[in-house]
Each structure stands twice: as structure tokens, then as C-alpha cells.
Amino acid sequence: MGAVLRKYAWHAFAILMCIYFLAPMVIAVLMSFTPSRFLRLPTDKWSLRWYEAFFNDPKWMESLTNSLVVAGLTIVISLIVGMAAALAFSRFKFKWGTTIYTLALTPVFTPAVIIGMSMLGVAYQTGMWGGHLIIAIAHSLWAFPLVIMVLRVSLDGLDRSIEEAARGMGASPFQVFYLIILPLIGPSVLVGALFAFIISINEFIMALFLGTSETETMPRVIYPTLRYRLTPLVAAASGILMLVTVIGLLASARLMNLRRLVEYNRSQ
């Protein structure tokens, strides 16, 4: 009897945790469908009026464009950096391999304030402050370690002799990369790009430190309105971010077995 109870308690705990993780997001999104002028849950009627308002507001649209430009740059930077590093880690032996790998992952575990604040100096000195690029570089610090993780799982799963066979048949290292490796790990590359996109589109503290009103991304516009003017328009903006994030994550899950990210033996 006790064992059965314990088992139910165990599952109940997991379910409660899932509710804890999901409920705030679900509420935030539901609010955005309210027909009311005030933020409240839509009870009988649903409306897209706030989404309409969002897409008709030039300020919001501009922030959306900025967000997309920054996210695009983030994808490019973190894919180049992450792909090269993942190839190095998975195809070569380093003396301090595990240590370097662990160090490479540290930015992702570093809070955004610290990254944003410390990058101010470089941003000023290089004259990049306020531009899309410097925000994208900051976001890449969070994104490229994830790209490395995703690609490494994939690369280590490839049969090495396939690449050797290609070399042996006359392919140069570059040909091996784009004729063999790239097509085979394509889905993971897409997953890496999606992660980079999701991170960049949602991040706002680094964007706050490093951007100006010209390069205001969506979360930056949400922030003050959230503090002073809680309108359903903000909910619509949040809803759009959530939608993009959830779709991106589900697409990633389809493209790649995300389980492998935690099941993969990091100490190998």
C-alpha cells in the first residue's frame, strides 16, 4: 500500500513541477487573446485584436525587425564558431580536451547582466556599441555552447570510417566536410540554428546594456511597457515570442532526438 502511495506521490510531484514550468507561459499567452481593454483571461470571447494592434504599430514592428536582424546575426556567428569548435572537439584529441570543453561551456552558465555589463567596455572602445552586431555577439556567447553540444552529439555519432573512406577515395578535407559531414548532420545544424534563434529573440538584458533606441529589440520594448503600462498589447508581444519559441523547440525535437543531449556521456 505504502509503495503504491509513494509511486503516486512521485508522479504527482513531477506533474506539479510541469505545471509550475508551464502555467506562467500558458497564462501569459491566454491573456493575449482577451477582447477586453484590460489584462484579464478571456472567458467567453476570444479576440485577435491585440495581435492586429501589434502588427499595425510601427514601433513594435521596428522592434520585431531589430530582433530578427540580431537573431540572424546570432545564428551566423554561433554556427560558425560552434561548428568549428565541435569539429575540433569531436575529431581531434587535445591534451586538456575535457577542461577546454568545460571552459567553452561557461558563457552559457554566466548570467546575462555579467555578460552585458562587462561587454560595455569593448563595445565603446570598438565603436560597436548600439549596433546590431555587438548584441548578436553577446547573444552568441549564450548560443554557441549549445551549438557545440548539439553538434558534438551528432558528430560523435557518425561512423568515422565514413569520412576516412571519402578521404581514401580522393576527397580533400573540405570536400569531406561539405559532401559527407554536413549532409549527415544537417538536422543538428538546424537545431543549433533554432536554439540560437530562440535564445536571441528572447534575451533582453544584454540587449538593454548594448543596444540603443535604434536597435531596440522586442523584449526591450516589452520591458518598460510591462512596468508602467500593462496593456494586452504587451501580452500579444509576449504571445508572439512564446509562439516562436515553442514552435522552434518542437521543430528541434522533431529534427533531433533531444534526449541525447542529456543521455550523452560528457566524460568520454
Add this chain to the structure above:
Amino acid sequence: MTVVETDLGGYQKTVVDRLAPYAKYLLLSPMILLMLGFFVIPLLWLLRISFYESRGASGFGIGGAAGQEGGGFYVEGTWTLDNYVRFFTDDYFMSVMMFTIGFALLVTLVTMILAYPMAYYIYRAPPKLKTALILIVILPKLSNMLVLVYGLQMLLANNGLVNELIMLVGVSDEPIKLVYTLFSATVSKVLLVIPYTILVITATLHTLDPSLREASRGLGASPFKTFWLVTFPLSVPGTLIALLITIVWALGAFVSPSLLGNPETQTLRSRFRSRRSRT
């Protein structure tokens, strides 16, 4: 041996051949450049700033850099511990710091208590469920934290779902004030911190040899004994790393909204402050 005579001459190496031995360093170089230029050096620079003599009246320690444009708040080329001395002797900063650290420890504690069982649940879950759980866990981390905080506020508001539930069950007749309390602050900070903690512990559990668990069960240990005597001790090193990440993140997650003036934590801190009465 006729070998030497038949040798048709050496092979002319191409540029690629010459670079090949350095390939692994070339591949790492973009990452090293990015890390050095935009992560390590800036962090050191931040540290260096904190040792400059301050010029303005209100440059506060480390944070002084944030408002600086064209070297307004500090005097270059100077070395001083002034900022630190002032920081540690100023009641206001000390109260902020004590509060920050205390709160971060609370968040860390709650996070670890919730994260380990959840990680273990994910570890033991069947494949499909495991993928779903990983997606759910990672969602708050990848989402916009403002959306998260505001969703929580709506949930915990006086007319929010949680209070409606409380009244429905009959725990209380009128709504309990949940927003702007230590409770709601903890709930939102833990949610911001916990995803990486869970994922790191889950990954740690997966590095353990599953046959150890089977062997333990085979030798007659109960599931609980097996967990306590085999799985848990082996997962301690990885869990400590998760703990470290959690502390860093708890401090950071706290610092960010408070620096930026998240209404919730501001209120909390001001209450805390008024109790200690500032000079």
C-alpha cells in the same frame, strides 16, 4: 634493395597539407577569439575598473561602469581599494549585498531540493516522456524572462488562478496576498534558475553505468537502498557542479532585475531596507 633508384622524387606539399597539422587549433580559433575578446577580457576589464579611483560622487563600485561614457566615473591608470572599502562600509550597499546573498542562498536551496528529484524522474522516464519533459524543463530558460515573471504575477494575483483555487478548496475565504511577497519572489527566481540545474543533474545521472543499479537490485537492495547507496553517491560530483551553476545563476538572476528595477524585488528590498533603516 632497388628502392632508392626507383624513387620518383618527393611529393610537393600544398597549402592545405601544410596547414593540416594545425587544423585542430585553426578550428578552435574562432571560439577562442570570441571567448577572449568578448568574454574573458571584458570580465577582467570589469574587475580592473573596480580598482580605479572614482571621479564622480556616485560611481558605485563594480556597477559604476554601466553608466560610464567617455570615462566619466573613474580616473584611468589608478589603483585603489577605495571602491571596495566604501562598498563594505556603506550600510546601504551592505544591506543590498546581504539581502542578495541571503536570497540567493534561499533560491539555491529551494532549487536543489526541487531539481534533484525532478532530474531523477526524467532520468528514469521512458524515452518519449523523457523528450517531452526535457522540452518542458528547457522552455522557461529559453523563453523571455519578462513573459515568465508577468505570467507568474497574473497567476498569483489577488484575482488570479491560485487564489481562486484556494478559495474554491476553502483554505481561506478571501484572497491571500501572494504577489510582492518573499513567496512570489522565490517562486519566480527558482523558475529562472532551475532548468540548467535539472539538465546538468540529469546528464550526470546518465553518465552512471546502468548495470551498477541492476547489480545492486540483483544483490537484494531495495530501489530506495539502491538509490541511496549507489546512485546518489555516484552523482555527487556532477550535482556539486549543478550546485555551483545554481548559485552563480541565483546571484545573477537576482542582480539583474534588481539592478534594472523589477517592481517585485524592488518592493521586497525596500521593505527589507525600511526595517533596517538606512542612514
Add this chain to the structure above:
Amino acid sequence: MKAANPSSFERTPSADVPPVLEVRGVWKTFGDAVAVESVSFDVADGEFLFLIGPSGCGKTTTLRMIGGYLEPTRGDIYIRGRRMNDVPLEKRNIGMVFQSYALFPHMTVAENVAFGLRMRGVPKRERAERIANVLDLVELSEFADRYPVQLSGGQRQRVAIARVVVYEPDILLLDEPLANLDRRLRDSMRVELKKLQEKVGITTVYVTHDQEEALSMADRIAVMEGGHLLQLGTPSEVYNSPKSPFVATFLGNTSSYQATVSSVDGTFTDLEIDGGLTVRVVNGGDLEPGENCLVSVRPERVALFKASPPEDQNVFRGQIDFLSYLGAGVEYIIRIDGTDVTIRAHEALPAGQPSHREGESVYVAWEPGQTVYLKG
């Protein structure tokens, strides 16, 4: 064992045609561990050379050095007289068949076969023709548009060979190509591979730990152990005249014994082995009384008699300790009476039933000339 008498397909390198492959004093070390130690051999044009030895003896390492997948720590490798040490593998014009086949999963059979030709800039028209030819050769013409996952093990194996044969490499390298196949397929692939190699006439180095494969297919066999090349010769040379105890025991079953020379007598020499038994061998003129050596005899050379064994042979009386039924034959282990010495005997089974049973008393007999001895 028919393989013991390879007659038709024996070929030794002729002196006037320069070897296609020359391996000269090659070493390979991994850290402190020596994987290959001072290995030298030549492979003639069109020759089918086998590298054979137990697992971990350095066969794969040697093969990978020839292919350019590993760099020799010391020593040189020449292909058609050209020193290969610095040449990157994609420029060596070698065909390597991997144990896992390493087919490109995202390409069809035809695309896999086309790969090497594309890398060599062969024009599309000619490519199509050569692909068709080679697929015809390996009897996979209907499978040109399939993906590797849609093929059986044996078919994948043939694609792996076709895609390297198609660009006419100087040397074909195969690393245990049949190890992943089931027994029946392995036997038929053995025949097909041998036929294909003869048809294409390509110089081939083949790695295996399976002595039957080596004995049945090789022009010459190189036996390796612990990183050393122990003996290189035709199948019958290494099988019938092993130059070291290891070669004697590794290739085929054998019963071998430590022995001391007791008397030398014209053509025959008597040796005393462990249990005080005397074994007679044909003296090659190099044995002196008191010398130590190893004697061995192949099970298929040992005959069993219920009574009246032949006179002028090595004859002992013993009891059958153990019998293993092998389908086409049976192997007995006989303990010689009054000793702990055991000897193996192989009997072909034309009639289907073993002639003896366990526990039976028998005479074992073999001719002195069938006894192999190795000094030292």
C-alpha cells in the same frame, strides 16, 4: 582440409617486374606502446597478399599506414616506386574497404560508386559507363538507385568493393571485409572476392584473423604476431613449413611438443618429448644431439587404427579422451597411455559416422616426414 594443398592459384612475385607496394622497416608506436615493429615486405603487381595474425597484432595498423590513414613512426612506404610517407591519403590512389563498409548513407549505390570518379574529375558520360560496368561486375545493376540501408549485408559489401574498384586504384586494401557476414554468406563471398580479384587483376592486401580465408584465397600470406612479421610465403609454405612455433600453431590445428634431440641417425632423427616418448622426424641435417626444439604434427596427418598399425611410422597407443563432431569431419583428442601427452587427430567422414568413440583404445600413427620441427 583441402586448403592445405593449394595447387592452382599459387603465384610468387617475379623478379623482373618491380613491386607495386614496398613496405620498408616500418614502425608504429602509440605513446609508449609499439603496435608495429620493423615490418618489411613487397607486394607484386596483381598479387593477392594476406596479412594474418591474432587480434591486436598490428594488422589494421599496418594496413592503415599503407593507405595513408596513419603515418609510420619510422620506415618508408613506396607505391610504384614513389615514396608515400608525406602524401596525404586522398592523393594516394588507393582503394580501402572498411570492415563496417562505411558506405555513405545519404547517397544511393550509384552515387556511392560515383564518388571516387567525381573526386578524380571524370566526366559525367564516362562516369555513367564505368559505374554501369562495375555494378554489372558485382551483379548489383538493379540496385543502382537504392540507398545502403535498403541493401543486405552481402550487397553492401559488394558496393563497398565496387566503389573503390571503379577508379582503378593502384592497391586494394581490405580490412576483415567478411567479418560482419554470417557463415554461409562469408563462404560464398570468399569465392566471389577471389574471382573478382582475379578478373580485375588488382594488387590486393587483405587483412584477416581467419586462417581459412587466408589459406583459401591468398597468393602469399604474411603472418604477424605482436607487431612483428613472422613469416611470409605461399599458403603451402607457411602451412607446411612454419618457421616459428607461433606460425605452426596459429595456422590450422596442430599438436606441438617441446623436445630434445636424443639421437641423429642418417635420414632420421629421434627426439624425446615431455612424457618420455620418442618421436621420429626426417632430419634436415641441422639437428645435433642434445639440442632443444619444438615438434608438431597436423591432426589431419595423424591416422587412427583399432589394431595392427603400420610399422615404419611414429606409433603410440592411447585412449580417446574427447571427440568433437564437426559435420564434415570429426576431431579426436587422444591421450597416450602412461603419460599426460595428448594428440589431436582429424578424420574426414565420407560415410557420415565416426569410426571411433570416446573411451576407445586406439593406435595413433603418422609418418616421420609429416612431423615438423623447429629449432630453439
